[in-house]
Every structure is written in structure tokens, then in C-alpha cells.
Amino acid sequence: MHPTYDVCRFLPFNFALHDNAHALISRQQRVGMLGKLDASRTSNGDAGSSSTAIKGRASPSCPDQNQPIINTTTTTMEKVSASFRKTVKGMGNPKALLHPSEWKIPPQPGALSNSMRWSNHDLDPIEPRRRVWTKKDFIFYWMSDQFITPVWLIGSTLAGLGFTMREAIPLTFFGFLLTGCVLYLNGFVGAYYRTPFPVYARTSWGYYGAYFPIVCRTILALFWLAILTYQCGVIVEQMLIAIWPSFRHFPNHFPESAGVTSAGLIGIMVYWAIQTPISLIPVHKLKYFFLLKTIISPITFIAMGIWGLSQAPTGPLIDGPVRMTSMSKGLAVCTGLNAVNSLWATFSVNVSDFSRFSKENKFQWWQGLVFAVSGTVPVICAMATANACEVVYGSTVFAPNDVLALWGNRGAVFFCGFGWLIASVAGNISANAISFATDFTALFPTYFNIRRACLAGGVISILMCPWKIVANATQFVNFLGAYGCYMGPIAGVMIADFWIVRKKVLDIREVYNASPSGAYWFDYGVNWRAVVAFFIGWGPNIPDFAHAINSTGVKSTNPYTYSLSWIFGLVVSLVAYTIISKFFPPTKSLSYSEVHVDDVLQYDEDGNVMQTEHGIIDGVDMQSSGSMDKEAAIVNAKLANA
Structure with missing residues (x-):
């Protein structure tokens, strides 16, 4: 053999x-x-x-x-x-x-690293053969990432804060534009030096210090991978009902305490069986799947938006009045803006996991504008659809599976469900599966590469029983939803270190030099400047972070800073790191000249x-x-x- x-x-x-x-x-x-x-x-x-x-x-x-x-x-x-x-x-x-x-x-x-303990092929700089993502591919990628369920549900958040569709459009666009700027600043490193986020993080946090942002990102990606797999499985259940109406009456063999029905579990497993093999495709080849999604998903979203406007061109979610919350208008604006920013708070940190596959040696600033436009369209479609559901059916629903459940046309339910299926698979893979796999590979590079970690993440996401998390662990879900307050400071430290302190100069050999004599080893493998700057940016929001998790046991003390927690943490940590490095510069690492991977x-x-x-x-x-x-x-x- x-x-x-x-x-x-x-x-x-x-x-x-x-x-x-x-x-x-x-x-x-x-x-x-x-x-x-x-x-x-x-x-x-x-x-x-x-x-x-x-x-x-x-x-x-x-x-x-x-x-x-x-x-x-x-x-x-x-x-x-x-x-x-x-x-x-x-x-x-x-x-x-x-x-x-x-x-x-x-x-x-x-392999540039002097030890398999710190790197393997998937963490090495990308060689020319895999630098295949063109400008057009990145446009398709951003559109692919924005036409997903979480962006659609931003409309629900803004409506709950009292905003009409006309008010939500500029708020959403501005929020995504700010996030797009951070995506550009952190994505430039991957496109220029060809390194992924876990390796890039070592230049500002140190080899051991980088474990903190890596572990934070790993945990978030894994839990959201599991939760979105469960939520998208519900859409598959609606598709199965559209094909076989009798599936609606599929006998349930689980008790109510299980948090899922037999039919729902079948939908979840069908979705998982589609998503997991696709996640094993090499990252540089996923651009073809993102292209497919860019064709199918916008058509689905826009078609549902057009249906909504044709059924109800006016209504409370379009013209108002929308029922206001108890908070002031100013606080509502801050909260809505933060909801938009925080949606991509994690990806704005690890965007270099994808930008390193860029064909060009740079990351174009205009991608932030594409990101903002492509993110605003789904919110418009969501609010138009929800408005029509309220006018036509007397029920305000935003979740795609709830909207599909109201429709009586089986063909429309199936084809829209298929569009949502493609959107969900691509979004969950890019935002969570690949991100988890890259970070997990950095934690255990001797035993895991991206493909192994993707499979491990897929299996773990099911073993976590995400339906139980959503049904019973309300405080933990609130914790996951509040991650913007500590991902912002992480992004601020990395931006300040690369753009302001180092002025974009890195020695790629030293980036992979995992020895105490290395340029980015700092003190005992930790850059204390990054740690201090992080807590300066995160500290003021700790009380409200605890309040978001347990609203009854902890009082809210800084509602305005927490309502802008991502922006606040990013800016404060960026400024703090810059000032600290001015008075206590990392002299050793700053003494090195630029060395690109193609020089080595x-x-x-x-x-x-x-x-x-x-x-x-x-x-x-x-x-x-x-x-x-x-x-x-x-x-x-x-x-x-x-």
C-alpha cells in the first residue's frame, strides 16, 4: 500500500x-x-x-x-x-x-521560529503562493461578513432604543465607519508583514503577555461559534418544515428542561454538518466561498427588505413614533453606537488573520468605507422587514427564523432560508471558526494547526450544548455581549505600539525569536506597558461591566463611559500606552531596523x-x-x- x-x-x-x-x-x-x-x-x-x-x-x-x-x-x-x-x-x-x-x-x-513551542506553518508569514486575495476579493469578503444575522439584529437593538429607520441609518454608518478605521490600522500589519494576530500581538504584549489577548479572543470565538451554530440551526429547521410540512409535528423526545426539541436538534446537526467541512478549507481558498455568499446573501437580504417596503411603506419603525426606553436620547445614541462598534470589536483585533493573504503589500484605507456601506444595508432591510411584520401580522419580529415562520409561502421560506444558511455559514466561519482556530493554534502550535483546531472547535461547539447556554445562562450571555469594553483597550494598545511607538517598523526575524534575548521578549516575556495601559482603559468600566452581567447585585456608576465602552477603552488605552512608552520606551526593540519576510x-x-x-x-x-x-x-x- x-x-x-x-x-x-x-x-x-x-x-x-x-x-x-x-x-x-x-x-x-x-x-x-x-x-x-x-x-x-x-x-x-x-x-x-x-x-x-x-x-x-x-x-x-x-x-x-x-x-x-x-x-x-x-x-x-x-x-x-x-x-x-x-x-x-x-x-x-x-x-x-x-x-x-x-x-x-x-x-x-x-519556519522562522527557533522553537515549535511558539510557531508552526500556519503561524509563519504567508509565502507568495498563498498571497491571492485581491482588492476585489476583500470587497467580496467585507460584504460577505456584513450580511449576517448579528448585523441584521442590530436593527432590533436600535429599534429597542427608540430609533426609527431614518435615524438608524446615519448612526449605523458612522459606527461601522469607526470600526472600519480600526480594521484598517490592525489589518495593515497582516498585509505588510504577513503575520497573523497571535504573532502580531507578541510585538506589543510580549511572548507570554500575548496569551491574554489570545485567550480572550479564543474564548469569545468558541462561545459565539457555538451560540450562532444553535441559532442558525433554527433557520435550517424552518427550511426542513418548508420542504416537509409534516416536520413541524416531528415528535419531541426531550424534556422541556433540555432547552431544545428533537426537530430543533436535527436542524442544528444538519447546519453543523454543512458548516464544519467548509471550515476545513484552507483560508486562502475560502475567498471562493465568500464570493458565493456575496452573490446569494445580499439578494436574500434586499429581497426581504423590498418585500417589507412593498407591504408597509410607512409604519412606526420607519416614520415613528417608536416607543422610547427610559434612558435619555443622548445616552440612547451612545448605547446604539456602542452596539454597532462592539459587533466587530473582536474582529477588529484579529483582522490580520485574513489581511495577511492580501496580494498587495498594503491594506487599503477605502476598505473601511466599503465595510460601513455594506453594514448599513442589512440594518435598513431588517427594520423594513420588521415594520412590515408589525403592520401585516401585528407582531414585531426581527429574528430571521421568526420572520420565516410567519410566511405561508413554502417556496419563499425555503429560498430565503437557503440565503440565510449561506450567510450564516460564511459569517460564522470567518468571524469565529477561523479566528478560534488561529488563536488555538498559537496556544498549542506543537499539536494544532488551523485545520485541526477548526475541527476541534466544531466538535466542542456541539458538546457545549449551546441551547442550554442561551436558555439558562443569561448572565454568561450578557458577559459575552459586553466584550467590547475589554476588546477596545486591547486594540488600542496594539495600534499605539505599531503606528505611534514603532512607526510601523518591525524586524520579522525578531518577531519569531522566542528567546529572552529577543527584541520582543521585554521583561520575562511580558510588556508591562501594555498591561498598565489596558487596565487604565478598562478600569473605569469595570463596575458597569459587572452591572451588565448582574444588574440586580451591582450598581451602575459610569453609564456614559460604559455606553461608549469600546471607543472609550480604545482611545484611553491608546493614549496611555503612547505616554508610558514616551517616558519608559522599550529601547531594545526600538533599536532594530525594518526587516521584511521577503528579506529573509x-x-x-x-x-x-x-x-x-x-x-x-x-x-x-x-x-x-x-x-x-x-x-x-x-x-x-x-x-x-x-
């Missing part, structure tokens, strides 16, 4: 059964691969030259440049064959998989990593190893990046 490719091509758990990861292909295939590489090199006119390289600004020359890298001698192939037989033998032993060492991620080409890595003609600055490929020292190790590293680099 000869496995055709590396197991990681097909399974989220790419088993590293032996240290020789390159032994996961057959002898015949390795001969063929080596022969193709040798033939390609010969066809270029010089059998002894190395593969054509796409060099960066100051890429070092490849060692052993005048020597043939491929050497298919009998001794070499005997070593490969023996290693392969050893691997197959190991795969046939189920007990081997129970040992933790067998689950470790194999070293990948281009060398690439082949396909944009794959071929060589690092220190001559290390796939954990093999190219300057001192024999031809067997060299050819194995080259072939495994090709396979790993395929």
Missing part, C-alpha cells in the same frame, strides 16, 4: 508518525517527483543551477548553488524506501496514535518557500546536510505547500 500524498492533504489531523515527515510518500512517487524537478532544472539550460527563485528585497543566495540538489543514487533511494516502510509499519500500529508525540505537527518549510526567505518560481536566511528547510540544515536530506526537504516543501 502506497499512500498518495501527505495525510494532511485529506485529514485535519496530519499525523507525524516519525521525525522523517518526508517519508509519507511512496518510493515511486518520490522518484517521479525528483525526476520532474531534475528535468525542469535541466530544461532551464543548466542542470547544476538551483530552481528559479522569486527573491525578496535582499534575499540571500542559495547555498550549494553550483551543485546538483537532486541525487537519485541507489543509496539514497534505499534510505527513502527504508524510511517509507518504517512509516507504513507505524501507521499499521493503532497504539502508536495514542502516544502524544505521534500527534505533533511536523516541521514545515520556512527565498522562494521558487511557484511562490513556495525554498530557503531561509540560515539555510534551514523543513528542519534540515541545507549547508551541512547530505544530498538525501536536501532532496527530501525540497520535495516535502513542494508537497506541504501543494
Whole structure:
């Protein structure tokens, strides 16, 4: 039996059964691969030259440049064959998989970190082959992210605060525009230095200090992944009822205390079975799914909005009056603005997880404007639809599944439900599944990559029984809804450090240098300036944060600062970090000049990593190893990046 490719091509758990990861292909295939590489090199006119390289600004020359890298001698192939037989033998032993060492991620080409404890291939800078997101792709991505259920429900929040649709439009646009500015500032780092959020966070928080924002983001992403999976499963239930009306009377085998019905659980599991495999697609290839959503979801949202306006061109949610809350108009404006800002408070911190796939070496400012426009449209459609439901059916409902339940046209319910299904899957994957997976990978890079973590997150999200969380853990849901007050200070620290203190200058080698002598190690792995600035921005809102979780046991003391908690925390922490760094500058890290990833890595003609600055490929020292190790590293680099 000869496995055709590396197991990681097909399974989220790419088993590293032996240290020789390159032994996961057959002898015949390795001969063929080596022969193709040798033939390609010969066809270029010089059998002894190395593969054509796409060099960066100051890429070092490849060692052993005048020597043939491929050497298919009998001794070499005997070593490969023996290693392969050893691997197959190991795969046939189920007990081997129970040992933790067998689950470790194999070293990948281009790793800049000096330890697998801190990084793996999914945390490394993105090589040219995966820099495929163009301006058009980012437009599709922002539209894809904004046409989702949580943005739709912003209309419900604003209506509850007493705003009509005409008043909600400028408030929503301005709120998303502010968030778009923060997305640009934090997204620039990913596009320019090609690093994900967990790695970027180390430059401002330190290697150990970065665990705080990473863990915060991980917990939020996991719980919202679970909760939105449950909420979107209800939409699937409505679709199943539209196809088979008898499904509405599906017998329930759960007690009322379970928080879910049998039919509801079926809808959740159907949704989960669709969402989880899609989340395993490599991130740079998800742009095609986001394109599909950009076509389907806006049509669904706008069609429902047009239906609402055609049924009720006027009404309380459009012209007023809307029942006001007990709070003043000014406080209502602050609360509504904060609701819009906080919706993307987490993503504004980890946007570099996606911006690093940008084809260009920069992140365009105009994307913030696209973000604001594409976010305002769903709110308009939501309020128009809810207004029609109140006028026509006498019931003000905002939740998509509640709206679909009021309709009698089965075809309309199914097709609108399908649009919502695509919207929910894409939104939950981009905002929660990938974010959780990237952060979880940073916590355990030796054992998890993004694909493994996506699968783990999908399984955990169901095991958490999110229907129980929504039904019984009201205070915990309130805690999740109040995350803007501490995500704002985290974003403020990162923006101040990169744009003001460092003036956009990072040394990519030091970013991955996890040693006490590294530039971004700071004091014992923690940048105390970031910690102090965070608490200065978060501290004033702690009482109201506690009040939001337990309104009966804790008094509200700073309603206006908490009503603008995201903006307040971001601005105060940004200013505090800047002032602290002015008087107590991180002198060591500021002494380094800019070093870009393309100054350190060398690439082949396909944009794959071929060589690092220190001559290390796939954990093999190219300057001192024999031809067997060299050819194995080259072939495994090709396979790993395929």
C-alpha cells in the first residue's frame, strides 16, 4: 500500500508518525517527483543551477548553488524506501496514535521560529503562493461578513432604543465607519508583514503577555461559534418544515428542561454538518466561498427588505413614533453606537488573520468605507422587514427564523432560508471558526494547526450544548455581549505600539525569536506597558461591566463611559500606552531596523518557500546536510505547500 500524498492533504489531523515527515510518500512517487524537478532544472539550460527563485528585497543566495540538489543514487533511494516502510509499519500500529508525540505537527518549510513551542506553518508569514486575495476579493469578503444575522439584529437593538429607520441609518454608518478605521490600522500589519494576530500581538504584549489577548479572543470565538451554530440551526429547521410540512409535528423526545426539541436538534446537526467541512478549507481558498455568499446573501437580504417596503411603506419603525426606553436620547445614541462598534470589536483585533493573504503589500484605507456601506444595508432591510411584520401580522419580529415562520409561502421560506444558511455559514466561519482556530493554534502550535483546531472547535461547539447556554445562562450571555469594553483597550494598545511607538517598523526575524534575548521578549516575556495601559482603559468600566452581567447585585456608576465602552477603552488605552512608552520606551526593540519576510526567505518560481536566511528547510540544515536530506526537504516543501 502506497499512500498518495501527505495525510494532511485529506485529514485535519496530519499525523507525524516519525521525525522523517518526508517519508509519507511512496518510493515511486518520490522518484517521479525528483525526476520532474531534475528535468525542469535541466530544461532551464543548466542542470547544476538551483530552481528559479522569486527573491525578496535582499534575499540571500542559495547555498550549494553550483551543485546538483537532486541525487537519485541507489543509496539514497534505499534510505527513502527504508524510511517509507518504517512509516507504513507505524501507521499499521493503532497504539502508536495514542502516544502524544505521534500527534505533533511536523516541521514545515520556512519556519522562522527557533522553537515549535511558539510557531508552526500556519503561524509563519504567508509565502507568495498563498498571497491571492485581491482588492476585489476583500470587497467580496467585507460584504460577505456584513450580511449576517448579528448585523441584521442590530436593527432590533436600535429599534429597542427608540430609533426609527431614518435615524438608524446615519448612526449605523458612522459606527461601522469607526470600526472600519480600526480594521484598517490592525489589518495593515497582516498585509505588510504577513503575520497573523497571535504573532502580531507578541510585538506589543510580549511572548507570554500575548496569551491574554489570545485567550480572550479564543474564548469569545468558541462561545459565539457555538451560540450562532444553535441559532442558525433554527433557520435550517424552518427550511426542513418548508420542504416537509409534516416536520413541524416531528415528535419531541426531550424534556422541556433540555432547552431544545428533537426537530430543533436535527436542524442544528444538519447546519453543523454543512458548516464544519467548509471550515476545513484552507483560508486562502475560502475567498471562493465568500464570493458565493456575496452573490446569494445580499439578494436574500434586499429581497426581504423590498418585500417589507412593498407591504408597509410607512409604519412606526420607519416614520415613528417608536416607543422610547427610559434612558435619555443622548445616552440612547451612545448605547446604539456602542452596539454597532462592539459587533466587530473582536474582529477588529484579529483582522490580520485574513489581511495577511492580501496580494498587495498594503491594506487599503477605502476598505473601511466599503465595510460601513455594506453594514448599513442589512440594518435598513431588517427594520423594513420588521415594520412590515408589525403592520401585516401585528407582531414585531426581527429574528430571521421568526420572520420565516410567519410566511405561508413554502417556496419563499425555503429560498430565503437557503440565503440565510449561506450567510450564516460564511459569517460564522470567518468571524469565529477561523479566528478560534488561529488563536488555538498559537496556544498549542506543537499539536494544532488551523485545520485541526477548526475541527476541534466544531466538535466542542456541539458538546457545549449551546441551547442550554442561551436558555439558562443569561448572565454568561450578557458577559459575552459586553466584550467590547475589554476588546477596545486591547486594540488600542496594539495600534499605539505599531503606528505611534514603532512607526510601523518591525524586524520579522525578531518577531519569531522566542528567546529572552529577543527584541520582543521585554521583561520575562511580558510588556508591562501594555498591561498598565489596558487596565487604565478598562478600569473605569469595570463596575458597569459587572452591572451588565448582574444588574440586580451591582450598581451602575459610569453609564456614559460604559455606553461608549469600546471607543472609550480604545482611545484611553491608546493614549496611555503612547505616554508610558514616551517616558519608559522599550529601547531594545526600538533599536532594530525594518526587516521584511521577503528579506529573509527565498522562494521558487511557484511562490513556495525554498530557503531561509540560515539555510534551514523543513528542519534540515541545507549547508551541512547530505544530498538525501536536501532532496527530501525540497520535495516535502513542494508537497506541504501543494
